[in-house]
Structures are given as C-alpha cells and as structure tokens.
Amino acid sequence: MVHPGGTPPLMRAARLGRGLRLGLLAALVAGSSALAARPYRGGVVATAHPAASEAALAMLNRGGNAVDAAIAAAFTLAVVDPTHTGLGGGGFALLYDVRSRTTRALDFREMAPAGAGPTMYVRNGRLDPLLATDGALAVAVPGAVAGYFDALSRAGTLKPAVVIAPAIRAARRGVVVTPMYQRLAARRLDCLRANHEATRIFLRPNAAGVADVPPLGTLISQPQLAATLETLAKEGPSTFYRGKLARSIASAIQKLGGIVTVDDLAGYHVIAREPLRGSYRGYPIATMPPPSAGGLTLLQVLGMAELLQPSGDVYGEPESLHIYVEALRRAFADRAKYVGDPDFADVPVAQLTSSAHLRELLRNFDPRRATPLAELLPQANAAPGTLAGEKHTTHLSVIDRWGNAVALTTTINDAFGSCVVAPGTGILLNNQMDDFASSPGQPNLYGLVMGEANAIAPGKRPVSSMAPTIVFQKEDQARALLVTGAAGGPTIPSSVLQVAMHLMDHGFDLTSAVAHGRLHHQLLPDELRVEPHAYDPATLKALAAKGHQLEQREPWGDAQAVMEDPRTGLRYGASDPRNEGAAVGQD
Numbered sequence: 001m002v003h004p005g006g007t008p009p010l011m012r013a014a015r016l017g018r019g020l021r022l023g024l025l026a027a028l029v030a031g032s033s034a035l036a037a038r039p040y041r042g043g044v045v046a047t048a049h050p051a052a053s054e055a056a057l058a059m060l061n062r063g064g065n066a067v068d069a070a071i072a073a074a075f076t077l078a079v080v081d082p083t084h085t086g087l088g089g090g091g092f093a094l095l096y097d098v099r100s101r102t103t104r105a106l107d108f109r110e111m112a113p114a115g116a117g118p119t120m121y122v123r124n125g126r127l128d129p130l131l132a133t134d135g136a137l138a139v140a141v142p143g144a145v146a147g148y149f150d151a152l153s154r155a156g157t158l159k160p161a162v163v164i165a166p167a168i169r170a171a172r173r174g175v176v177v178t179p180m181y182q183r184l185a186a187r188r189l190d191c192l193r194a195n196h197e198a199t200r201i202f203l204r205p206n207a208a209g210v211a212d213v214p215p216l217g218t219l220i221s222q223p224q225l226a227a228t229l230e231t232l233a234k235e236g237p238s239t240f241y242r243g244k245l246a247r248s249i250a251s252a253i254q255k256l257g258g259i260v261t262v263d264d265l266a267g268y269h270v271i272a273r274e275p276l277r278g279s280y281r282g283y284p285i286a287t288m289p290p291p292s293a294g295g296l297t298l299l300q301v302l303g304m305a306e307l308l309q310p311s312g313d314v315y316g317e318p319e320s321l322h323i324y325v326e327a328l329r330r331a332f333a334d335r336a337k338y339v340g341d342p343d344f345a346d347v348p349v350a351q352l353t354s355s356a357h358l359r360e361l362l363r364n365f366d367p368r369r370a371t372p373l374a375e376l377l378p379q380a381n382a383a384p385g386t387l388a389g390e391k392h393t394t395h396l397s398v399i400d401r402w403g404n405a406v407a408l409t410t411t412i413n414d415a416f417g418s419c420v421v422a423p424g425t426g427i428l429l430n431n432q433m434d435d436f437a438s439s440p441g442q443p444n445l446y447g448l449v450m451g452e453a454n455a456i457a458p459g460k461r462p463v464s465s466m467a468p469t470i471v472f473q474k475e476d477q478a479r480a481l482l483v484t485g486a487a488g489g490p491t492i493p494s495s496v497l498q499v500a501m502h503l504m505d506h507g508f509d510l511t512s513a514v515a516h517g518r519l520h521h522q523l524l525p526d527e528l529r530v531e532p533h534a535y536d537p538a539t540l541k542a543l544a545a546k547g548h549q550l551e552q553r554e555p556w557g558d559a560q561a562v563m564e565d566p567r568t569g570l571r572y573g574a575s576d577p578r579n580e581g582a583a584v585g586q587d
Contacts, residue, residue, distance in 0.1 A: 039568075041401075042060065042586025043057075044398070044562045044573040045070075045073065045396065046397050046583040047395075047575065047582070048084065048575070048580070049077055049080045050581065052072075052073040052077045052080060052081070052581075053583065053584045054166070055166035056398060057069070058072065059072045062162070064158045065400050066398040066399060066404040067152065067406055070396055072164070074144070075166070076166050076167040077410070079175065079222060083416060084392045084393055085410050086427065087427050088142045088429035089110070089410055089417065089430045089432070090143035091109065091144060091393075091408065092105070092106065092109065092292055092410075092464070093151055093406060093468060094286060094405075094408075094468045096480060097155060105272070105273045106154075106271075107271040109432075110140035110143050110462070111143065112140055112460045113264040114264055117458070118455055118456050120137070127438060132433050132436075132438050133414055135194065135256060135419070136254075137257055138432075139260055139420060140430060141268050142249075147410075160232070160233055161233040168229045171222040172226045173221065176217055176218070177215065177218040178216070180580055182213050182214070184415035185415075187415060191416065191418075191419035192419045193211050195256075195419050195421060196423075197422070204218060223426075225425070225427070227426075228425045228426055245425060246262050246265040249422045249429070251422075253429070256420060276296065278299040278353060280471075281504060283481065284472040285471050285472070286469070287299065288468055290349065290463070291339070291341045292463075292465075292466055293335045293493075294467025294492050295469065296331070296349060296353070297493040298500075300327070300358065301497055304327035304362055305323055305327055309323060315502075315506040321519065321535070321539065322367065324519070325548060326365055326371060328494060329523045332521070332522045333523055334361070336451050336524075338453060340452075340454045340463060341454075343461075345453040369547045370547035380524055392412070393413075393466060393488065393489070395410075395466075395485035396408050397560045403478075409466040409467070409468045412428060413431045417432075419431075433456070436454055437452070465490045466485070466492055468484075468485040469483075470483050471483075471500055471503075474566075480564060481563055482500060482561060483562050483563070484499050484560065484561035486499075486560070486576075487579075488556055491556055494519070494520040495558075498513075498519070502516055503563070510572050513561070514560075516534070517534025517555075518531050518557065519535075530552050531552075555578045557576070557578060560576065560583075571585060
C-alpha cells in the first residue's frame, strides 16, 4: 500500500544554514511527526528554489496548467539558481496530458558545435580535461530557451510574457547569496575569476579588493539578464538563436577561444522523442530515452530487482540492498558500452530493457558477493578516477488540478557552467562538452567512463544522467502517481530509483521517500557511496562482507517530487532537504 505524504512549503529554506538543513534531513529520515505532510486539492509543485516554486504556483493560480507552471519555474530558476541552471544550458522534459493520455518527451539537450571533434581537448599530445570544463571551449550549443518555448507552444495555455514575468522580476529584484551559493562559488572561484562578466555579476571584492565569494545575504541583481528575458518575452526564441542575442553569444564565445558560431545557434532544434516505457510491480512508468542514460538505468535496475525479488523488495535487508547495488553496477556497465546520441549511434533500448537481456546481465550475479569488476566491464581500469563530490543540475515536478503533469530536468553541467557570461546579456553558458567522452575509456568530471558511442562529433548531443520520470497509478493508469527527478550527475538515476522504490516497495510517505539516506554505485570508481546514517552499521557491515567497498560521503543529490494519492485524489509535494527548495500547492 502506498502511503502518500509531502513536505510543507519551506519558504524560508533559502535562508537556512547548512547545519539546519542537515538537521531537517535527519528529522525527516527519523520520521518526525512535527513535519507532517500537507495535502493539496489543486495543483502541486516542487522545485529547488522557493522563488521558482512560487512562480509556478502563480501560474496555477492564474488558471494555467502544469506546462505553464513548469516553464515559469524553469525560467525563474535560470535567474535565482546560477549554480545549477541558466538560459545557456539545456535539458529534458516529460509532458503528460491527462485528457489524451499522451506523454511527450522533449530533448533540448545541448549540441556539439560544427567545429567540434574528438581531439579538440588534446594539447601537446595529451588530453587537457580543464579545457572541457572551464572557459569558452567547454560550451556546447544551448537548448534551454528553445526547449522552454517549445513546451509552451505544444501544451501551454498562458502567453510567454505572463510565464516569463516572475523571472524578470527576480532578475531585477536580485537573489540572496545562501550557504550553498557560497560553497559552490568557492569551489569554482578560479573559474569565475577568469571571466570579467562572471566576476562582476557573481563575485564581490574582499577587504583586499580581490574578487571573492560574496558574503552571506548579499543581493545578486541581474538587470542585463532581466532585459534579455524581456526581449525573449516579446520576440520569442528567434532572437536567441538567429537574432541579436545569438550574435552576442557567439561573439563572446569566440573571443575567448570557443567555437560556437551563429550558424550553430541557428541550427539548434528541439527533438520530440518517444518516451522510454516500462513497469514495476504493476506500476506503468514513462521516463526519458537516450541521449538520457538515466531513464535506461532506471528501467534496467527496476527490471533486475523484480526478476530477483518477484514478491517484493524488503526494506533495509542487506540482501535486497545487495541486489539493488549489483543491478546498478550492471546498468552502468551497459551505459559505458552502448549509450550515445541515438541520432548518431544505434542504441538498442528495446533489447537493453528486455527480460532476456536483463537475465543475461544477472547470469553471474552472486547473492553472497559483489561481482568482480573485470566480469562486468573487462576493459575497465579498476581505479580510473574519483567520484566528484558536488554535482549540479536542477529538477522540478508539477501536477496541476486536472492531473496534467510535467517532470523537467535542466542544467548548465558544473556549478556556474563554463563560468562564461556573454557581455550585455547576463546569459551564463554551460560547460556541457565535458559530458562527451573526450577520450573514450577515460573518466570525465563526474568519474564516469563512456565509450565510442559518446565520442565528440559535430551536431551530437552528449549522454546525460538526467531522468525526469512519471510513475502512473495501478488502478487508473491515466493518472500520475509520482512525478519525480533529481540533480546530481551520475547519482541522478539512483536518487530517482530510491525515491520510487521507497514509495512503491516500502510504503514510505513522499517526504520520507525523498529524504531517506541514499546509496549509489556507478561501477567506476568501484565503490559503494553511502550517505551518513543511511542505514544502520550492521547493515553496512553486511554489505562490506559481501565485498562492496563502502565510501561514506556527505548527503548528495536533490530530488523534487509530487504525487497524487490514488485513494483520495489529494496531492502532495516533497522538496529535497539536501537543497534549499520548496514544495507548494493549491488548497
């Protein structure tokens, strides 16, 4: 039985310190009754920033639908959360229309420019990975603006000027520097200092007059970004891809050594793809297809878990957790071998999600021990790199009063993207080129190893872990049960998996499902990442005894989820306490 719940609208979240947020996380995991769920009879939304949640709620209150709300939140996040997203990024979205019972998958992932090639980051015969993460050469052709307008044109009901208005106000009013902003700006300080516009907007002089991380509470206003948004509200996406903004973006990139041109921008297009579909214990699931690897990982892990435990997963048992981890390792091995942009590589998704293939993956599964790495990916180096600590991206989830739903994940890749801002526009540009396999077989920023299917090529879209997902109800498959997704690079599919499994298998309420401590394995590096207090010491000891190399890490990821209770029709939202977001809804 599913027991829905949610998190209250934590509208003061952006002002909470890290210690208080982690205290809230601990309370939620412990099931504190003081944090009881709040049900909503109308629409509900969860995003990673209170201002974005309020923007979405404002659209719902104006009579807009889930798409209007989601795009208002996405544009607002581009202003208030430059550490994770921006107009210079890209992403994926699932749009569910309850009347027609159809789900659209929109791919507005960034594209490699025409001048890109497999040796573009090689200098003096050696790969220079910094070129793929910092500065203009790391920028891929942005897709966010095209994607947001495409979603509105397909299924929105409000005018773009109305939907973008909250983002314009936020840019003029300014965003308050939070502990998370400080932490991420400190990590990317050298990168930000290398760009004049980024320094001017996102940093402040310290006592010595040197550009530095702004003090807590500093107001970051962005009047140039406000003007850009006003232009988009009036003229639509054409100016971003073929007009004045396009020329400003391309000029800024090329002056700093990048290769994106006005022709690259003019050639960008959103792709409507067929969602990847599956089921788990009778719940139909729609998720994102390649170039998302996250959706494929989700369905493969659920499929393997169901094959090995047909009667159900047992919460917290080492045997069940061992199955989950071993399924993740096998799914990431398939990711490394097969996944790429389907317009450039044959990605056999039907085969990869088939029972026959999943049974073959489990052929060497041993309930007593972790399968050696060499048996899962023979060509792999046992220690290719380390799993990066912070991951960036943002997700938002919406269900409206009618039952329409949107799961949207968007990113500029690393914190503050490439740290390049096009002068006069306020547009912060991505460093998405790092998501390609710059050197197949070698780890990227996130410790991920990918194969030739994800090699750099002109016009190609890099593989992503983003996994916007909708789980439908068993009894009424026209109604969404759970709309979710997460941030966190390669930890995205494992975060989404655990939210969904806690809800479907373990009977958690939504708040507890989102807040619960997490486990993550991505095959390489060959370590089982564990959040503090995720499981009791005896359980972790049992996993270690099976040969899993445990690595305790600070809480990671940022899941945003909403759901509809199939028994009552009431809706609930949960915003991950690991971040500074909020879930809000209509009474």
